[in-house]
Amino acid sequence: xxxxxxxxxxxxxxxxxxxxxxxxxxxxxxxxxxxxxxxxxxxxxxxxxxxxxxxxxxxxxxxxxxxxxxxxxxxxxxxxxxxxxxxxxxxxxxxxxxxxxxxxxxxxxxxxxxxxxxxxxxxxxxxxxxxxxxxxxxxxxxxxxxxxxxxxxxxxxxxxxxxxxxxxxxxxxxxxx
Amino acid sequence: xxxxxxxxxxxxxxxxxxxxxxxxxxxxxxxxxxxxxxxxxxxxxxxxxxxxxxxxxxxxxxxxxxxxxxxxxxxxxxxxxxxxxxxxxxxxxxxxxxxx
Amino acid sequence: xxxxxxxxxxxxxxxxxxxxxxxxxxxxxxxxxxxxxxxxxxxxxxxxxxxxxxxxxxxxxxxxxxxxxxxxxxxxxxxxxxxxxxxxxxxxxxxxxxxxxxxxxxxxxxxxxxxxxxxxxxxxxxxxxxxxxxxxxxxxxxxxxxxxxxxxxxxxxxxxxxxxxxxxxxxxxxxxxxxxxxxxxxxxxxxxxxxxxxxxxxxxxxxxxxxxxxxxxxxxxxxxxxxxxxxxxxxxxxxxxxxxxxxxxxxxxxxxxxxxxxxxxxxxxxxxxxxxxxxxxxxxxxxxxxxxxxxxxxxxxxxxxxxxxxxxxxxxxxxxxxxxxxxxxxxxxxxxxxxxxxxxxxxxxxxxxxxxxxxxxxxxxxxxxxxxxxxxxxxxxxxxxxxxxxxxxxxxxxxxxxxxxxxxxxxxxxxxxxxxxxxxxxxxxxxxxxxxxxxxxxxxxxxxxxxxxxxxxxxxxxxxxxxxxxxxxxxxxxxxxxxxxxxxxxxxxxxxxxxxxxxxxxxxxxxxxxxxxxxxxxxxxxxxxxxxxxxxxxxxxxxxxxxxxxxxxxxxxxxxxxxxxxxxxxxxxxxxxxxxxxxxxxxxxxxxxxxxxxxxxxxxxxxxxxxxxxxxxxxxxxxxxxxxxxxxxxxxxxxxxxxxxxxxxxxxxxxxxxxxxxxxxxxxxxxxxxxx
Numbered sequence: 001x002x003x004x005x006x007x008x009x010x011x012x013x014x015x016x017x018x019x020x021x022x023x024x025x026x027x028x029x030x031x032x033x034x035x036x037x038x039x040x041x042x043x044x045x046x047x048x049x050x051x052x053x054x055x056x057x058x059x060x061x062x063x064x065x066x067x068x069x070x071x072x073x074x075x076x077x078x079x080x081x082x083x084x085x086x087x088x089x090x091x092x093x094x095x096x097x098x099x100x101x102x103x104x105x106x107x108x109x110x111x112x113x114x115x116x117x118x119x120x121x122x123x124x125x126x127x128x129x130x131x132x133x134x135x136x137x138x139x140x141x142x143x144x145x146x147x148x149x150x151x152x153x154x155x156x157x158x159x160x161x162x163x164x165x166x167x168x169x170x171x172x173x174x175x176x177x
Numbered sequence: 178x179x180x181x182x183x184x185x186x187x188x189x190x191x192x193x194x195x196x197x198x199x200x201x202x203x204x205x206x207x208x209x210x211x212x213x214x215x216x217x218x219x220x221x222x223x224x225x226x227x228x229x230x231x232x233x234x235x236x237x238x239x240x241x242x243x244x245x246x247x248x249x250x251x252x253x254x255x256x257x258x259x260x261x262x263x264x265x266x267x268x269x270x271x272x273x274x275x276x277x
Numbered sequence: 278x279x280x281x282x283x284x285x286x287x288x289x290x291x292x293x294x295x296x297x298x299x300x301x302x303x304x305x306x307x308x309x310x311x312x313x314x315x316x317x318x319x320x321x322x323x324x325x326x327x328x329x330x331x332x333x334x335x336x337x338x339x340x341x342x343x344x345x346x347x348x349x350x351x352x353x354x355x356x357x358x359x360x361x362x363x364x365x366x367x368x369x370x371x372x373x374x375x376x377x378x379x380x381x382x383x384x385x386x387x388x389x390x391x392x393x394x395x396x397x398x399x400x401x402x403x404x405x406x407x408x409x410x411x412x413x414x415x416x417x418x419x420x421x422x423x424x425x426x427x428x429x430x431x432x433x434x435x436x437x438x439x440x441x442x443x444x445x446x447x448x449x450x451x452x453x454x455x456x457x458x459x460x461x462x463x464x465x466x467x468x469x470x471x472x473x474x475x476x477x478x479x480x481x482x483x484x485x486x487x488x489x490x491x492x493x494x495x496x497x498x499x500x501x502x503x504x505x506x507x508x509x510x511x512x513x514x515x516x517x518x519x520x521x522x523x524x525x526x527x528x529x530x531x532x533x534x535x536x537x538x539x540x541x542x543x544x545x546x547x548x549x550x551x552x553x554x555x556x557x558x559x560x561x562x563x564x565x566x567x568x569x570x571x572x573x574x575x576x577x578x579x580x581x582x583x584x585x586x587x588x589x590x591x592x593x594x595x596x597x598x599x600x601x602x603x604x605x606x607x608x609x610x611x612x613x614x615x616x617x618x619x620x621x622x623x624x625x626x627x628x629x630x631x632x633x634x635x636x637x638x639x640x641x642x643x644x645x646x647x648x649x650x651x652x653x654x655x656x657x658x659x660x661x662x663x664x665x666x667x668x669x670x671x672x673x674x675x676x677x678x679x680x681x682x683x684x685x686x687x688x689x690x691x692x693x694x695x696x697x698x699x700x701x702x703x704x705x706x707x708x709x710x711x712x713x714x715x716x717x718x719x720x721x722x723x724x725x726x727x728x729x730x731x732x733x734x735x736x737x738x739x740x741x742x743x744x745x746x747x748x749x750x751x752x753x754x755x756x757x758x759x760x761x762x763x764x765x766x767x768x769x770x771x772x773x774x775x776x777x778x779x780x781x782x783x784x785x786x787x788x789x790x791x792x793x794x795x796x797x798x799x800x801x802x803x804x805x806x807x808x809x810x811x812x813x814x815x816x817x818x819x820x821x822x823x824x825x826x827x828x829x830x831x832x833x834x835x836x837x838x839x840x841x842x843x844x845x846x847x848x849x850x851x852x853x854x855x856x857x858x859x860x861x862x863x864x865x866x867x868x869x870x871x872x873x874x875x876x877x878x879x880x881x882x883x884x885x886x887x888x889x890x891x892x893x894x895x896x897x898x899x900x901x902x903x904x905x906x907x908x909x910x911x912x913x914x915x916x917x918x919x920x921x922x923x924x925x926x927x928x929x930x931x932x933x934x935x936x937x938x939x940x941x942x943x944x945x946x947x948x949x950x951x952x953x
Contacts, residue, residue: 018195019194061243141237145240
């Protein structure tokens with residue numbers, strides 16, 4: 001019972017916050033809402049007996065990535081959505097566009113729901129088959145990560161290095177060394 | 178015990194919201210945020226499936242997804258900064274030089 | 278050794294075509310003539326070798342190499358000398374050499390490179406003609422056949438800067454080509470039937486077959502071959518090129534269009550005597566066309582005013598008689614007439630060349646006259662030639678023409694004999710006219726006409742103006758032929774008298790050696806000796822006692838015709854000149870019809886040339902080439918262009934549009950998988 005309650009609460013937080021992210025005008029508020037959504041997701045991960053992922057979510061996503069976003073927003077002093085005059089008369093601003101977008105999104109939801117309906121074995125409880133201990137053991141996780149996925153691990157580190165260099169190069173002001 | 182389908186429905190909803198955001202918002206940063214939402218939705222479904230199958234691989238994938246998302250966010254934001262310096266605008270419709 | 282015979286003139290061609298420009302005229306001309314004379318000597322010695330052999334197996338063969346080897350079908354480059362080709366060989370090399378010598382004087386006014394070019398073509402022609410008669414199979418003969426057609430084109434259009442000459446060359450080549458097309462079809466038909474194209478093999482196989490009744494494959498094949506012959510030998514319907522061919526230099530007319538090339542068709546039938554005699558339908562057609570052509574050409578020749586054109590139509594007419602002989606089965610007689618005709622026709626052409634040369638380019642006989650005082654050698658040789666052509670008793674033409682007519686009558690073709698006899702009458706008459714108008718009476722030129730460039734026959738002014746303009750002899754009397762030319766004229770005149778004596782028929786006490794000599798060539802090979810005389814030949818063997826009386830009677834009739842014709846000509850054109858003019862006006866429509874050659878050229882033009890050219894221009898060019906092909910190519914280009922123009926509008930430059938298209942794609946793909 002408490003499990004179900006916490007699930008609905010956390011799920012609701014995640015979804016509502018995400019909806020608000022895309023609904024806000026001010027990007028600063030969007031970032032804040034997204035942090036809230038991540039918190040909800042972290043909770044869901046704990047419910048799924050994945051504490052490591054939950055912590056990683058908070059630390060990496062909410063802690064690092066969102067802070068980066070915040071920095072950029074503040075640096076750019078991002079203006080409001082309604083900008084120059086030409087923007088108001090741009091063809092993509094016509095209401096039709098928004099309606100098509102909404103339609104497509106709804107279509108996607110419908111399709112995915114249909115897919116879910118058609119699939120079997122989903123009504124079983126999430127933790128029925130295995131014991132929580134096997135899934136949430138960090139030791140086991142670490143072992144698997146470094147043994148089976150060693151190559152991907154190293155590659156990812158190179159990827160991060162490249163991204164870092166790239167970001168520095170891209171964001172450089174012209175004329176600086 | 179919460180059925181798997183519930184988690185999947187949440188994941189679907191988040192994904193849909195994320196895609197709508199990419200399409201509808203006229204601010205580059207908000208578009209990037211929507212992409213992050215989509216990535217998270219996918220993460221959730223991976224972990225849920227992993228738990229249901231008793232497989233740790235679901236979580237490992239999430240690990241990698243997060244790392245890549247971080248890298249992508251860094252580079253993407255660097256691009257946004259460079260673009261902003263050019264046009265003084267964060268509206269994607271302002272950057273249409275590559276048209277026919 | 279046989280290969281040497283065509284090779285010598287070919288070498289002459291190579292030398293003259295490459296180096297000739299830089300050689301002085303005496304060298305290039307002398308070289309060419311020497312090549313021909315040497316070829317003649319080699320030919321003579323080969324023939325001598327043949328004479329010493331046993332008549333039943335009189336043949337010398339030489340195979341050079343295998344040309345085509347395709348499955349069962351092989352064609353070798355092989356030459357074969359037998360009695361028939363021996364006769365042809367001697368005519369070509371002998372008369373050819375004489376004409377080469379004549380040309381050195383006649384063409385003297387040309388520039389060095391033109392002179393050399395002329396002789397290179399002439400040698401090339403001789404080489405090809407020799408290949409034609411020596412060839413042992415159809416393909417080799419056809420190489421020569423085509424080659425002489427090419428040389429004819431080159432030589433007719435020798436003065437190519439003159440439009441009429443260039444046109445005449447083209448006309449000759451194109452009309453010949455039509456004949457050649459039929460010839461090829463004939464060869465294919467023979468190949469289909471016999472699987473080989475070798476003369477001996479075909480003759481052997483046909484000899485073993487019964488004579489064909491009705492219109493079978495052999496008749497069709499031989500008919501197609503004959504159509505090819507009508508093109509090459511200027512018979513109905515493909516004769517129209519020969520009168521125009523008079524645009525070429527006169528020695529060319531003598532060699533190609535009198536003595537050798539135009540006889541190729543006759544030779545071809547003689548070579549395939551066994552084949553043709555197994556196709557009576559075709560033989561009948563050959564005879565009828567021969568007789569009809571002879572008569573028609575004779576009527577046209579009667580009213581022509583250009584000296585060379587009269588001779589040209591006379592050639593067509595005499596060729597008709599040769600084909601008549603071949604068609605009734607008298608192969609020996611046809612070849613006999615070919616041989617004698619070569620002498621006196623070449624003589625006549627060369628004589629007319631001397632006249633033209635003396636008058637500095639004048640060719641219209643209405644502007645001539647009284648030349649016998651000034652050109653004695655030319656005059657007397659010309660008279661001998663004309664008498665021989667007319668069939669005056671005792672001269673070469675008498676014997677050969679008489680044999681043709683006798684054989685025709687003896688084989689029962691009375692109507693054809695009548696046509697032949699009428700042709701002889703016409704021949705005698707127009708030759709008389711020619712002699713009387715050209716050499717007798719008073720000179721008609723400078724006094725009566727302001728310019729001498731008036732001709733009746735529309736558009737065909739055939740001057741072989743070698744550097745001189747065509748006026749009358751304003752500077753002194755015309756001079757007779759220079760030594761080189763005179764020599765040749767005399768030799769040919771002697772030949773015109775004596776050449777016939779190898780064919781004197783038994784009826785007059787002779788042994789008709791020519792017929793006996795030629796007989797083995799017309800017999801089917803690989804057949805027992807007893808059938809030699811019977812196979813396809815009517816000379817010599819058909820003369821039993823009663824026949825002799827018939828022959829003598831016909832001989833008397835022919836002589837009478839010849840003399841009568843000359844008398845008529847004398848009457849009209851010597852004694853009562855005004856009669857000719859008044860006849861022309863009172864029979865004006867007929868006169869016009871004859872003068873315009875029965876309008877055949879115009880008919881061909883309207884019925885064949887214009888429709889074809891219209892189809893080509895309107896149909897094939899505008900519709901197919903421009904419309905379809907260009908349209909397809911341009912269409913592809915414009916499709917690419919159009920679709921590219923349409924597709925590039927996808928590049929809106931707007932990131933959101935791209936994102937939305939991705940989104941749409943996702944929805945669609947997902948939907949597709951769900952549907953399945």
